[in-house]
Amino acid sequence: xxxxxxxxxxxxxxxxxxTNFTCSFPSSNFYALHWYRWETAKSPEALFVMxxxxxxxxxxxxxxxxxTKEGYSYLYIKGSQPEDSATYLCAFGYRGSQGNLIFGKxxxxxxxx
Amino acid sequence: DAGxxxxxxxxxxxxxxxxxxxxxxxxxxxxxxxxxxxLGQGPQFIFQYYEKEERGRGNFPDRFSxxxxxxxxxxxxxxxxxxxxxxxxxxxxxxxxxxxQFFGPGTRLTVL
Numbered sequence: 001x002x003x004x005x006x007x008x009x010x011x012x013x014x015x016x017x018x019t020n021f022t023c024s025f026p027s028s029n030f031y032a033l034h035w036y037r038w039e040t041a042k043s044p045e046a047l048f049v050m051x052x053x054x055x056x057x058x059x060x061x062x063x064x065x066x067x068t069k070e071g072y073s074y075l076y077i078k079g080s081q082p083e084d085s086a087t088y089l090c091a092f093g094y095r096g097s098q099g100n101l102i103f104g105k106x107x108x109x110x111x112x113x
Numbered sequence: 114d115a116g117x118x119x120x121x122x123x124x125x126x127x128x129x130x131x132x133x134x135x136x137x138x139x140x141x142x143x144x145x146x147x148x149x150x151x152l153g154q155g156p157q158f159i160f161q162y163y164e165k166e167e168r169g170r171g172n173f174p175d176r177f178s179x180x181x182x183x184x185x186x187x188x189x190x191x192x193x194x195x196x197x198x199x200x201x202x203x204x205x206x207x208x209x210x211x212x213x214q215f216f217g218p219g220t221r222l223t224v225l
Contacts, residue, residue, distance in 0.1 A: 004155070031211065043116065044156075044203070044216040089155060093211065098168045100146055101214065103155030 002026050004092045006104035013080050014112050020076045021107040023090030027071035032093040034101060035064055035075055039086045047075075047088075080111045115140070117206050117217035125223045126194050134189045134220045138206030144168075145187040146214060147179060148203040156203055162187055163209065191222075199224045 005024040013019050025033065032051045036044040048057040053068040061078045077084055087108045091101035118137045126132050138145050144163040148156035161169040162181035176192045185206075191198055201221050205214035 034213070036216075041218070043218045046213055046215060049213050091155075098161055098163070098211065100158045100161050100169050100171075101148075101156075102158070103148075105153065105155045 002092065002094065002102050004090060004102050004104040006088075006090055006107050008107060009105065010108040010110070012110045012112065015081060017080050017111075018076065018078045019080055019109065020074050021088055021109075023073045023075070023104055025071050025073070025090070025092040025102075026094070027069060029094040029096065030068045030071075030092075031095050031097070033066055033068075033073050034091040034093065035073070036089040036091065037086050038089055038106070044089060077109075080109070082111045082113050085109055085111045117204055117215055119202075119204050119217040119220050121220060122218070123221045123223075125225065127225050128194055128196060130194050130224075132191050132194060132222060134191075134202050134204075134222070136187045136189070136204030136206075136217060138185050138187070138204075139215055142206035142208050142215075143185050144207045144209055144212075145181055145185065146205045146207075147187070147189045148205065149173075150201045150203060150219070151199075159189065159202075194224045196224050198222065 035047040038044040050066040055066040087106040089106045091103045146161040147159040150156040158171040160179040165181045181187045201219040203219045204217045207214045
């Protein structure tokens with residue numbers, strides 16, 4: 001059974017703090033690792049798609065790294081703002097899946113002003 | 114451009130009933146996937162359709178079925194509803210297999 005683990009389950013930080021989350025996934029048959037940001041009552045928003053070992057992606061204050069050999073990815077948020085409050089999901093795509101994804105349970109981030 | 118749309122937004126059914134959920138993909142996207150998300154869990158893959166053919170099926174009972182129409186919209190059908198089918202059902206579209214998936218807002222199904 002393919003399993004994706006995310007930690008921590010939830011995180012409470014103050015505005016201005018930097019934070020990071022971890023996603024662990026199977027290291028075999030890797031195709032892609034996706035990060036989504038999901039605010040309550042909205043659609044999950046795609047942040048990054050990462051396919052190569054050593055990939056680093058950045059969008060504004062958010063960045064992500066990928067290690068496919070050991071099966072983990074980190075998501076970093078620099079200088080958290082209240083609008084960053086959301087659940088951050090990672091999803092693993094493997095060869096043979098036609099791109100369908102195995103999701104972790106997510107990390108719920110709350111940023112206090 | 115419109116994103117992925119889903120209807121209805123919310124739905125309440127009773128055990129044993131049947132439900133149909135609908136999804137319209139982003140214009141130009143030919144692949145539609147369905148996911149079920151229960152409280153406290155990540156979304157779980159149910160079906161994928163590409164060019165009107167089923168390309169993948171998750172570990173769900175035969176009560177779950179889906180289809181894709183010539184305009185690439187899709188329906189998810191669930192028969193003989195159980196309390197455990199209460200969940201958020203998400204639809205995602207992509208231009209083709211293995212490409213980035215874009216999600217709709219979901220349909221919240223409550224089974225009483």
